[in-house]
Amino acid sequence: MAARIDGDEGADGQNSPTLSFHLDSRLAATSRPLADLPLCQARLQSDARWPWIVLVPRRPGLTELDQLSAEDLSRLMAEVVAAGRAVRAMATAAGRPVDKLNVGALGNIVAQLHVHVVGRRTDDPAWPGPVWGQGEAEAHTPETRALLLTAARVALGFAA
Amino acid sequence: MAARIDGDEGADGQNSPTLSFHLDSRLAATSRPLADLPLCQARLQSDARWPWIVLVPRRPGLTELDQLSAEDLSRLMAEVVAAGRAVRAMATAAGRPVDKLNVGALGNIVAQLHVHVVGRRTDDPAWPGPVWGQGEAEAHTPETRALLLTAARVALGFAA
Numbered sequence: 001m002a003a004r005i006d007g008d009e010g011a012d013g014q015n016s017p018t019l020s021f022h023l024d025s026r027l028a029a030t031s032r033p034l035a036d037l038p039l040c041q042a043r044l045q046s047d048a049r050w051p052w053i054v055l056v057p058r059r060p061g062l063t064e065l066d067q068l069s070a071e072d073l074s075r076l077m078a079e080v081v082a083a084g085r086a087v088r089a090m091a092t093a094a095g096r097p098v099d100k101l102n103v104g105a106l107g108n109i110v111a112q113l114h115v116h117v118v119g120r121r122t123d124d125p126a127w128p129g130p131v132w133g134q135g136e137a138e139a140h141t142p143e144t145r146a147l148l149l150t151a152a153r154v155a156l157g158f159a160a
Numbered sequence: 161m162a163a164r165i166d167g168d169e170g171a172d173g174q175n176s177p178t179l180s181f182h183l184d185s186r187l188a189a190t191s192r193p194l195a196d197l198p199l200c201q202a203r204l205q206s207d208a209r210w211p212w213i214v215l216v217p218r219r220p221g222l223t224e225l226d227q228l229s230a231e232d233l234s235r236l237m238a239e240v241v242a243a244g245r246a247v248r249a250m251a252t253a254a255g256r257p258v259d260k261l262n263v264g265a266l267g268n269i270v271a272q273l274h275v276h277v278v279g280r281r282t283d284d285p286a287w288p289g290p291v292w293g294q295g296e297a298e299a300h301t302p303e304t305r306a307l308l309l310t311a312a313r314v315a316l317g318f319a320a
Contacts, residue, residue, distance in 0.1 A: 065261070073238065101265075128269050
């Protein structure tokens with residue numbers, strides 16, 4: 001399995017080989033494709049303030065966790081753990097190792113089921129509060145984005 | 161399996177039959193015992209603003225999800241889904257059905273691993289933002305607390 005070759009191009013995921021899965025346009029606009037995991041599309045959140053991966057299960061029409069099968073729920077949990085490892089790797093690559101992982105499935109603004117995995121530091125701008133709804137996202141430089149994507153893909157077991 | 165018989169008494173969980181599990185004193189102070197699930201102690205968050213269950217895996221020394229075995233991760237996910245069902249039941253019993261479930265594992269303030277399962281409404285005081293760090297908790301009346309505990313225990317398959 002290879003990471004998406006269009007990973008840096010801001011593709012919106014509409015060309016996923018999984019039938020009937022459509023990525024919400026707001027998720028597409030605020031994150032970049034990182035890798036396709038067995039269940040989820042993993043995406044890099046476009047916010048330089050935190051190392052942050054969004055997992056979007058590639059199943060049509062999901063809004064709540066209880067719509068997933070037991071098997072998919074176990075897959076999702078495994079992918080949350082893998083994304084946490086990738087978030088730690090991104091943070092270390094950027095020279096700002098993570099003190100804590102935050103995991104959240106909210107969906108109050110974007111209904112499509114998605115799970116945030118966010119690396120936190122005790123000196124980050126929202127600590128100890130949650131990151132959601134805090135201020136404005138800060139864009140990555142292309143160089144930083146490439147560094148983060150590479151670190152995350154290696155941590156996820158993909159060729160960078 | 162029966163729900164904890166000391167459920168309404170504000171016990172701090174230190175008497176759990178699981179060896180070496182100790183509930184953090186801040187979790188004990190901000191929530192009440194609801195039921196022991198296969199992995200987690202389910203607790204009612206002492207905040208009348210939202211129907212809210214906290215799940216605390218009964219394993220010693222946990223701070224991050226990746227410290228759980230794959231089997232326990234699957235159990236936790238199943239218990240998150242069950243807690244969501246119980247949150248919906250509490251909200252319906254209180255006459256304020258839920259529009260959305262929010263699930264979060266943060267741990268920035270209380271390090272002991274715990275997962276929040278919170279019922280949200282589009283007219284609630286923090287919508288669409290997260291509930292964590294928002295204002296001050298409002299105490300339940302004893303009558304409301306009893307109603308919510310009963311509804312949640314029935315939804316979890318326990319005798320109320």
